[in-house]
Amino acid sequence: MSIQHHPDDALLSAFAGGTLxxxxxxxxxxxxxxxxxxxxxxxxxERVGGSLLTDxxxxxxxxxxxxxxxxxxxxxxxxxxxxxxxxxxETEIPGLxxxxxxxxxxxxxxxxxxxxxxxxxxxxxxxxxxxxxxxxPGTRLLQHSHTGVEMTCVLAGGFxxxxxxxxxxxxxLGDESIxxxxxxxxxxxxxxxxxxxxxxxxxxxLGRLMQxxxxx
Ligand SMILES: [Zn+2]
Numbered sequence: 504m505s506i507q508h509h510p511d512d513a514l515l516s517a518f519a520g521g522t523l524x525x526x527x528x529x530x531x532x533x534x535x536x537x538x539x540x541x542x543x544x545x546x547x548x549e550r551v552g553g554s555l556l557t558d559x560x561x562x563x564x565x566x567x568x569x570x571x572x573x574x575x576x577x578x579x580x581x582x583x584x585x586x587x588x589x590x591x592x593e594t595e596i597p598g599l600x601x602x603x604x605x606x607x608x609x610x611x612x613x614x615x616x617x618x619x620x621x622x623x624x625x626x627x628x629x630x631x632x633x634x635x636x637x638x639x640p641g642t643r644l645l646q647h648s649h650t651g652v653e654m655t656c657v658l659a660g661g662f663x664x665x666x667x668x669x670x671x672x673x674x675x676l677g678d679e680s681i682x683x684x685x686x687x688x689x690x691x692x693x694x695x696x697x698x699x700x701x702x703x704x705x706x707x708x709l710g711r712l713m714q715x716x717x718x719x
Contacts, residue, residue, distance in 0.1 A: 506538050506672040510654075514676070515541055519548035526631025529603065529623075530654035530674075530698035536600050537656075537672035596635070596694060598658030598671050603696065608635075617642045623696075636695045638662070642687040651701025653677040660693030662686060 510518075510531055517523050518531040535542050609622035617639030625633060630651075635658075638644065644662075654676055661670040664685040669675060677683055687693045 505670070506540070506674075507667065508669055508673040508675055509538060509541055510534060510674050510676065512544070515544050516548055519545045519552060524629035524631050525625050525627045526629055526633045526698040526700075527652075527654060529625065529633055530656055530696060533600055533603065533656045533658075533696050534672070534674045537598070538674075596658060598694070599635075599696070611637070615644075618644065620697075631698045631700050633696065633698045636697050638687045638693045640687060640691055641689045642693075644683070644685045644687070651678070651699070653700070654698040656696045658694045658696055660691050661688045662693050663688070 514523075514531060518528065518535075523531065535545060603623065606626070607624040609624065611619045611621045614620050619637045621635040621637070623633045623635065636655075638660075654674070655669075657669050657671050657673045657675075659671060661668060661673075662685040663669070664675075664683055666675070669685075
């Protein structure tokens with residue numbers, strides 16, 4: 504797996520400092536599980552943070568943000584047994600971390616031709632919604648922007664957009680200033696974990712016509 508697109512240092516620092524909301528935390532943790540480079544960065548940040556903060560009580564999540572991810576690398580069993588909520592046959596979505604599989608999943612919902620989303624219910628809901636996005640081969644997603652921040656982790660397949668090609672493990676950050684126009688690879692479905700704040704804004708006439716029908 505060759506990962507080309509990573510969260511920036513500010514996001515990784517925020518993860519290490521425990522200042523992300525729960526949905527964004529899940530998105531960054533999903534990338535960290537696939538990316539040794541970013542894991543090393545977060546580990547270093549936590550060491551530096553620990554030495555700077557010796558006289559200051561740590562923020563509630565700061566001291567264990569990465570430890571929690573690291574524990575999941577070994578996929579240590581949870582303290583109490585949890586039944587995976589993904590139905591039989593769907594537990595093997597490639598690249599979906601085991602810790603995410605323990606959350607409760609909604610149904611796959613149609614949002615556009617060849618595009619389905621499946622909500623993931625977090626134990627501590629926040630401002631960020633988390634869902635799986637599955638797009639069929641060759642799907643040209645409508646050009647869109649956001650009213651908030653959108654984090655995307657590719658789990659399987661791939662897509663291309665203005666910033667290059669994205670494959671398994673790659674991470675993308677979108678905000679109000681970025682217009683996305685992704686095109687899914689022709690050779691298979693693309694499945695992503697998405698953590699999205701705010702609302703999606705579709706561009707162009709077709710987008711404006713479809714906006715009332717797209718429920719994201
Ligand atoms: Zn990375």
